[in-house]
Amino acid sequence: MDRLPGTSSLHIVLVLPTYLPESFGGAEQQSRKFAATLVREGVKVTLLAPRIEADTPARETKDGVEIVRFRLSSLPNLGGRHFFSFAWWSLRTAWWLWRHRRSYDVVHIVHGRLHAVGPLIGAKLAGRPALIKFGRGGEQFDIDTVKNKRLFGPQFAAVIKRLTTGFIANSTQMVDDVERHGIEKARVHRIPNGVIMPQVEPRAARERSESIFLFMGRFDREKAIDTMLKGIAALSGKRAAKLMLVGNGPREEELKALAQDLGIAAHVEFTGRLDDVTPALREADFYLSTSLSEGMSNSVLEAMSFGVVPVVTRVSGVEDMVEDGTNGYLFEAGDVSSCVEALERAAATPPDSHARMSAAARETLAARFGMESVVAQHIALYRTLPGKYRP
Known part of the structure; x- marks a missing residue:
């Protein structure tokens, strides 16, 4: 792959509120692949993240990306009774960005929630531009989430809006949310999430003895996996179905107990x-997401890149990539009956129609969401920002 001209002089600092190996989510996976692709294009990348577990390395280099982690007792984007962790994170990141101000060009913060405040202040003091890539749209829009914090929420939201050089919105819903907050259009950049297209053979039409549904991500309340389990329970009474849940999170034991109570434990695999x-993506027929809110789901993107047909809620970013009945199925968030209806439609999909939808899913991704194109758009944006360091 030929490098884009002029990229070898760029040094980007990525800032995340959680990262591998402590959190296995779409944002972390997307950031890992995005950073590695930047490095392959000749851009130097340093990644700042918290570490909660003592055995997580404080420093390491992976895929050419330097990773620096700051020890905390809880995640920095929570606030409330976890305010000390937020404050310590803010001090550590601001100081790091000030101390290294002559070595980097742009601070790129993943998600505009509470953890963004410290890095924004550090970038401001260092005289460097700062970008925020929004994480969620709609009712859970990042700035609204910060504003609703009881302790200094409105003040922190104002800091985020004032100190950010530019905002990256990856869905139509997010663009609407930004406009609602009165942020100037010139500061908003529409760039989608990207996916590295795998080399896979087109899925052939085949009869299925059971429909295999897959979910990948964190088991938290915003993912509404209880709705997923209830939907699978209703479907299992009519059609053979299996659900694979890849990941972990705070609700894992609760969800295992719910699967037992619903009588579907034998049909649900917690991997x-x-x-x-x-291997999970190759085995699955459908990707199932019951999320109450999203930005642009990285897990859905990855599944579609493998030709896994999505069955997903109508939340931010989804309708930018999924057309109901053409390359996937859509249903309403938080509505079990709507979920069941979509599952039934999916399970009843004839083999030849499933093969066509699978191919359409991959075609959509290849045409609009290729990682190399997304990285090129980011590099072009980095170059336009004022205040970049040049030795």
Whole structure:
């Protein structure tokens, strides 16, 4: 792959509120692949993240990306009774960005929640531009989430809006949310999430003895996996179905108990975190997401890149990539009956129609969401920002 001209002089600092190996989510996976692709294009990348577990390395280099982690007792984007962790994170990141101000060009913060405040202040003091890539749209829009914090929420939201050089919105919903907050259009950049297209054979039409549904991500309340389990329970009474849940999170034991109570434990596999999700993606017929809010789901993107047909809620970013009945199925968030209806439609999909939808999913991704194109758009944006360091 030929490098884009002029990229070898760029040094980007990526800032995340959680990262591998402590959190196995779409944002972390997307950031890992995005950073590695930047490095292959000749851009130097340093990644700042918290570490909660004592055995997580404070420093390491992976895929050419330097990773620096700051020890905390809880995640820095929570606030409330975890305010001390937020404050310590803010001090550590601001100081790091000030101390290294002559070595980097742009601070790129993943998600505009509470953890962004410290890095924004550090970038401001260092005289460097700062970008925020929004994480969620709609009711859970990042700035609204910060504003609703009881302790200084409105003040922190104002800091985020004032100190950010530019905002990256990856969905139509997010663009609407930004406009609602009165942020100037010139500061908003529409760039989608990217996916590295795997080399896979087109899925052939085949009869299925059971429909295999897959979910990958963190088991938290915003993912509404209880709705997923209830939907699978209703479907299992009519059609043979299996659900694979890849990942972990705070609700894991609660969800295992719910699967038992619903009588579907034999049809639900909790795989835990997987270093390589390729076998699961190759096995699955459908990707199931019951999320109450999203930005642009990285897990849905990855599944579609493998030709796994999505069955997903109508949340931010989804309708930018999924057309109901053409390359996937859509249903309403938080509505079990709507979920069941979509599952039934999916399970009843004839083999030849499933093969066509699978191919359409891959075609959509290849045409609009290729990682190399997304990285090129980011590099072009980095070059336009004022205040970049040049030795």
